[in-house]
Amino acid sequence: MSIKSVTPNTRLNQQKPSDNLIKKHPKNPDPSDGVQHNESSRQSSRDLGDLIKVNINPSDATRVDKKYPIYTLEQIKELKNNSYNQAELKKLILENKPKKQKPFDKYRTIIEENGGTFLEGFQYRNIVALRNENLTTVNKNKGIYDDTMVMLWTDEKGIEHIEYFQANTEPSARYDSKYCTDPKKIEGVDANGDGIRDLGRMCPGYYEFKPGYSEKYGNVLRPLKDANAERDIDHDGDFDERVFASAGKSMIIHRGGLKITGSAGCQTLHPDEHRIFWKKLTENGKPKLVGYTLVSNSTLE
Numbered sequence: 001m002s003i004k005s006v007t008p009n010t011r012l013n014q015q016k017p018s019d020n021l022i023k024k025h026p027k028n029p030d031p032s033d034g035v036q037h038n039e040s041s042r043q044s045s046r047d048l049g050d051l052i053k054v055n056i057n058p059s060d061a062t063r064v065d066k067k068y069p070i071y072t073l074e075q076i077k078e079l080k081n082n083s084y085n086q087a088e089l090k091k092l093i094l095e096n097k098p099k100k101q102k103p104f105d106k107y108r109t110i111i112e113e114n115g116g117t118f119l120e121g122f123q124y125r126n127i128v129a130l131r132n133e134n135l136t137t138v139n140k141n142k143g144i145y146d147d148t149m150v151m152l153w154t155d156e157k158g159i160e161h162i163e164y165f166q167a168n169t170e171p172s173a174r175y176d177s178k179y180c181t182d183p184k185k186i187e188g189v190d191a192n193g194d195g196i197r198d199l200g201r202m203c204p205g206y207y208e209f210k211p212g213y214s215e216k217y218g219n220v221l222r223p224l225k226d227a228n229a230e231r232d233i234d235h236d237g238d239f240d241e242r243v244f245a246s247a248g249k250s251m252i253i254h255r256g257g258l259k260i261t262g263s264a265g266c267q268t269l270h271p272d273e274h275r276i277f278w279k280k281l282t283e284n285g286k287p288k289l290v291g292y293t294l295v296s297n298s299t300l301e
Helices: 008-014 017-021 039-046 073-081 086-095 103-113 271-281
Strands: 124-131 147-154 160-167 200-202 205-214 218-223 228-231 243-246 253-255 267-269 289-296
Touching (some): 147 271, 253 271, 267 271
Parallel strands (some): 253 267
Antiparallel strands (some): 147 160, 205 289
């Protein structure tokens, strides 16, 4: 939840407490060196157990604690067994606690974790679409704007911008041959060779778009490359059959309807929302390129 971070265990292999983290404090000599030490020095060592709060399962020495991900069980033992200045140890632990990501960085990470490239600069835009999965029959086959598009970019001064839009990322059954009574409005392709056209849904992943224009929809974003789509071959409203067929470049991002999403697989926004969306998209002129990352909310923590 991208910037490809180094996993905690990899970091542990690179940086062991005995090498870099543990430093003997001159005021607390090693009790095992044969020199007699006073009670306060020994008490300092015993108090370390109270200072370090961990939730590590003793039976799993390699599991990394969620609260303090730098330390494994063996490293905690090593810290406890070494005389160490408590103030320095507390500071070290606080410095290594995981830091909560700000929203801009969070979505940047989602882009990169899903094979995308975060596009830098005011002449580009990045969009993360968060899908709430629905049946195509939701809202009496009309679809619903219950997904979220997050737009990210940096301006000429390097200032980060983030905007949120209500949207739709799934087709509606009004274009499905099972429910549509007008043959001219049936959409999809015959993905399984049964002679019936099957609705398609854009797959999660990273795509690239450029601004364009449609006589029917007005301002749109068009994909640069052909893409496969998931297909509802049994026409039950979901996409659990795991059957795919090409959608070419037909799945664009465009204005939807007032009372329907107007999607047979495209990504759509309510007309009022689309107006604001396009204004923010072109705030610095039409972007050279738009990165679009689609993810299912069910896969996010």
